[in-house]
Amino acid sequence: MASGRDASLLKRKDERIIIHFDYDCFYASVFEAANPALKALPLAVQQKQIIVTCNYEARRRGLHKLQLIKEAKRVCPDVVIVLGEDLTCFRNASKELYNSIRRYSWSSKVERLGFDEVFADVTDVINYNLKLLNTSDLSNSFFCLSQDDPTVGFAFDASKLAGQAYGRYSATPHHDEAILYQRLILGSHLAFHMRVQLEAQKGYTSSVGISTSKLLSKLVGNVHKPHSQTTLLPPYAAVGFEQSNVTTFIDDHDIGKIPNIGFKMTVKLQDYARQNLVNSDSADQDVNKTRRTVVRDLRKLPGMSNLLLEKILGGPGMPHGVGSRVWTLLHGIDDTEVGKARELPRQISIEDSFGRLDTILGVQEQLVILSLSLINRMHVDLTEEDDSDGEMAQDDDVKAVGARKRWLAHPKTLRLSTRPRAPRNADGSRERSFNRTSKSTQVPSFLYDLAESAEVLADRLTTYCLMPLFRQLHPENNGWELSLLNVAVSDLVETSGTSTGRDISKMFKNQAKHLSVWKVPDQDVPPETQLAAVPKSEDTPRTNVIEPIIKYDRTGSEDSIPLSQASQSSQWQAEWNDEDEENDEPLSSSCPFCGAAMPYFAMPAHLRFHESED
Numbered sequence: 001m002a003s004g005r006d007a008s009l010l011k012r013k014d015e016r017i018i019i020h021f022d023y024d025c026f027y028a029s030v031f032e033a034a035n036p037a038l039k040a041l042p043l044a045v046q047q048k049q050i051i052v053t054c055n056y057e058a059r060r061r062g063l064h065k066l067q068l069i070k071e072a073k074r075v076c077p078d079v080v081i082v083l084g085e086d087l088t089c090f091r092n093a094s095k096e097l098y099n100s101i102r103r104y105s106w107s108s109k110v111e112r113l114g115f116d117e118v119f120a121d122v123t124d125v126i127n128y129n130l131k132l133l134n135t136s137d138l139s140n141s142f143f144c145l146s147q148d149d150p151t152v153g154f155a156f157d158a159s160k161l162a163g164q165a166y167g168r169y170s171a172t173p174h175h176d177e178a179i180l181y182q183r184l185i186l187g188s189h190l191a192f193h194m195r196v197q198l199e200a201q202k203g204y205t206s207s208v209g210i211s212t213s214k215l216l217s218k219l220v221g222n223v224h225k226p227h228s229q230t231t232l233l234p235p236y237a238a239v240g241f242e243q244s245n246v247t248t249f250i251d252d253h254d255i256g257k258i259p260n261i262g263f264k265m266t267v268k269l270q271d272y273a274r275q276n277l278v279n280s281d282s283a284d285q286d287v288n289k290t291r292r293t294v295v296r297d298l299r300k301l302p303g304m305s306n307l308l309l310e311k312i313l314g315g316p317g318m319p320h321g322v323g324s325r326v327w328t329l330l331h332g333i334d335d336t337e338v339g340k341a342r343e344l345p346r347q348i349s350i351e352d353s354f355g356r357l358d359t360i361l362g363v364q365e366q367l368v369i370l371s372l373s374l375i376n377r378m379h380v381d382l383t384e385e386d387d388s389d390g391e392m393a394q395d396d397d398v399k400a401v402g403a404r405k406r407w408l409a410h411p412k413t414l415r416l417s418t419r420p421r422a423p424r425n426a427d428g429s430r431e432r433s434f435n436r437t438s439k440s441t442q443v444p445s446f447l448y449d450l451a452e453s454a455e456v457l458a459d460r461l462t463t464y465c466l467m468p469l470f471r472q473l474h475p476e477n478n479g480w481e482l483s484l485l486n487v488a489v490s491d492l493v494e495t496s497g498t499s500t501g502r503d504i505s506k507m508f509k510n511q512a513k514h515l516s517v518w519k520v521p522d523q524d525v526p527p528e529t530q531l532a533a534v535p536k537s538e539d540t541p542r543t544n545v546i547e548p549i550i551k552y553d554r555t556g557s558e559d560s561i562p563l564s565q566a567s568q569s570s571q572w573q574a575e576w577n578d579e580d581e582e583n584d585e586p587l588s589s590s591c592p593f594c595g596a597a598m599p600y601f602a603m604p605a606h607l608r609f610h611e612s613e614d
Helices: 004-009 026-034 036-040 056-060 069-075 088-102 123-132 175-202 214-220 245-251 263-278 285-290 295-299 306-313 322-330 360-382 397-403 454-473 504-518 565-583 600-613
Strands: 018-023 043-047 050-054 080-083 110-113 117-121 141-144 153-156 164-166 206-211 229-232 348-357 383-385 405-407 409-420 437-442 482-494 588-590 597-599
Touching: 018 175, 018 214, 026 036, 026 043, 026 050, 026 088, 043 056, 050 069, 088 110, 088 117, 088 175, 088 360, 117 214, 123 141, 123 175, 141 175, 153 175, 175 206, 175 229, 206 214, 214 229, 214 245, 229 245, 245 295, 263 295, 263 306, 263 322, 295 322, 306 322, 348 360, 360 383, 360 409, 360 454, 360 482, 409 454, 437 454, 597 600
Parallel strands: 043 080, 164 229, 206 229
Antiparallel strands: 018 117, 018 206, 043 050, 110 117, 141 153, 348 482, 383 405, 409 437, 409 482, 588 597
């Protein structure tokens, strides 16, 4: 029985429905999609002198990952081997498949994991369709894929799951379990529809898992491989003395197979579990020492809790609370949200591994190769076609090509990482090393030059940036041996040309052209005036008065824009000021009829008052 503190960690977010896609033999499938004839042949993808992956036909004939090319040809002489050193085709295919899956998540919660895995949170789609179900006729249901158009979707049987299932579903489920089961049914049919569309339109098959978290959906999708899907059935929480399907499912997994439990943590947990199993009363101690350690072994150890895991795993480099995090994972609980779909990557990283790299010249040659791949990838992921009407350089073809693209984002940080090999032991062996050393600097401005060739930029980047970083990491000219080089750019800052906003410079540039047909010419012309002779009277002082005579256009033309009152007042006031400067007379006058003194600008209205008396 879990303590009160532990029980609080076991709360689950069962309201989510998450689908995990794992493309079958993705790297080989990229070549098969380009050439369907390869699907029936044993196909292997080569990097360096090993097979990094192979299709299922090749595996059926005895080939496997990380097999030497020489050995693969001996086992299967008719194997078709294709080079996979250039990752561009894999990145492009992954991006295309990712965008296809994005269309099915209204919340845009779609997250890539490497090239060949995608998480999709479809909770909003499932909840919407749950409300549309006719519980009296579940077998004749329709799944809506659009909130705006009810005809977009597919027919399905909502009374049963699509694909495979893991676990036993209770014949008399609790109300909450029944609701969750119905939502998982909907999720399974949506996943099946997506799989069929991906295969029909793109030519890729996938293994899919459906559950309520990233952890469970990823693991349950591995149960029936390849080209299948599996749904983890309720109950997700223990009822009485009966274990939940989640606990039963997680318990049989190797500790190292649980996502987010890395290699170093796995080693510590396995050592602790084996040590305590050896000290137990088990009859066969030798079996306990060598057998694989599964989640059940660790979870059921006496005194095991989140606090004990913190002591086992805690230390330098480990975040605080790692024990609680692993404790929840061992119970199949993962509240991590599926990340929002991103138009741009967080970083772009290119790396390569080596059997032996121990010379400055060799490092420089490899950095040029990596830099070229990095720059080409930046142009693919961080630029777009520029459809602006700005002038392009017609006299220089290279510049013209560059001018047709624009940056969506500028990376600000350039990072170089190396992985030195551990020194040899006395017996000639080496310890396995995973430690990397890194140095960073600011991305040079010349890297943003789209008019320059990628080859020239790669040479400049290596000479002026990467080699100085390398000498900071390894000041000596020899004595080191590297197994890996990595070049990356990060800290992306979006430019005005991103799809998330409008390019304001482009807007102003095209404004005059697009608005010219709507522009009304400025006709701010002062009203016509004339000097009118004011009748003289023997009783009034001899004074000249300027009387504005305004000619109104009474034709009703909408093309004639009269001056506003403010414009008229300012125009008249300017004339009074000009008159005052020329004659040096006071800014006032007396009415010729009644003798009232008033400012000049008030006189016209006063005279109209006398005209109305007549």
